[in-house]
Amino acid sequence: MDKIIVEGGVRLAGEVRISGAKNAVLPILCATLLADAPVEIGNVPHLHDVRTTARLLGGLGAGIGHDIAAGVVRVDPSTVDSHLAPYELVRTMRASVLVLGPLLARHGAAEVSLPGGCAIGSRPVDLHIKALEALGAEIVVEHGFIKARAGRLRGGQVAFETVSVGATENVLMAATLADGTTTIDNAAREPEIVDLAACLAAMGARIEGAGTSRITVHGVDRLHGARHEVIADRIETGTFLVAGAITGGRVTATHARPDTLVAVIDALRAAGAEVTAEGDRVTVDMHGRRPRAVDIVTEPHPGFPTDMQAQFMALDCVAEGTGTIDERIFENRFMHVNELMRLGADIHIDGHRATVRGVERLSGAPVMATDLRASASLILAGLVAEGETTIDRIYHLDRGYEHIERKLSGLGARIRRIS
Ligand SMILES: CC(=O)N[C@H]1[C@@H](OP(=O)(O)OP(=O)(O)OC[C@H]2O[C@@H](n3ccc(=O)[nH]c3=O)[C@H](O)[C@@H]2O)O[C@H](CO)[C@@H](O)[C@@H]1O
């Protein structure tokens, strides 16, 4: 099994090119199932989750062309002849549940394995199911599968009691082919929702309000082929900015979307970093200083993203002062804490809040990745730890970061992967 070895102590400097967003490309690939002709997606990151989604769509009967070097995936949904998303694929990638809405809307039937929980929380799908029922779907959950049927879906009113990115995406996709108008209240406002809506619009969907908490969808009879470029990954961008800040360095992320990173940039400035954004470039400059501890509260967008929580905890571990990290989205997203403590961090957990007292230095040790962003936080900590940090179980990392060790090496980090 691959491991990553980081030798700490280098102040990072240079430019890093940001890839397309994992959390945008996955729903967009699922959305191609709604069309009746090929859809081409550009700026596709080379990630394990993308390959899993391609396998899932291929298993449904879609034609898949993947030019990895060009970052292009072409999906021909016209040959889809199955409605089954099997357990073996869904259990490795929760986003597989996003085929539910498209299959139902376009083919009138879907059978999707329940994704189950994962390291960060129980992650139920009740909101997805309720929202699709509001559009006329008949859904039963049995033998570990969500089994859904519908004639043509009809427009309806959906009001979420909790903001859910995935449930908003599922019902948004389903509503595009429904008969009549759907309103989605308390919708998630993440930039990835806006990107999904842009792709659907390119396919002929009629959507208003994506990016606000009320989305209105006027159903159409068919969606056609299209070409769409995936938005830049704001979480990858944020991770590299923290890498710059934690090492006291100067890092510029290119091909980025600084406008999607307001809360993260505010937190970096609170940590004492100079952050400048211009066009698709964003630069963090720490001028060799040690970061100041910051307090973080995770919230739905435009609040501070839970997917950046672990990385900022790593920053607080070596900051001046004491910071608190309040995780409000997932009930169990502190799996990185014990591993950071193995590196010498001083962290105390009380329920969903962690108090992190900054220490002068961390010391390298063998640690284990437990989920995607936890893995990223261990790399960040390793960049400033004395000596070598070896990170095991990095398959989590490959789900969501494209060539992270190559990109960090390009900034001067001493990091390598071993098999
Ligand atoms: C592929 C993808 O885009 N993943 C992102 C997506 O996950 P995902 O779409 O799974 O996250 P949600 O926004 O749905 O989850 C938010 C909260 O709602 C709860 N909930 C969700 C659905 C449901 O039916 N019932 C329910 O109770 C969840 O357990 C969680 O506590 O948004 C999360 C929150 O920004 C991010 O951390 C993930 O990186």
Ligand SMILES: C=C(OP(=O)(O)O)C(=O)O
């Ligand atoms: C939690 C994440 O992803 P997923 O929803 O795919 O598990 C993430 O991207 O940090």
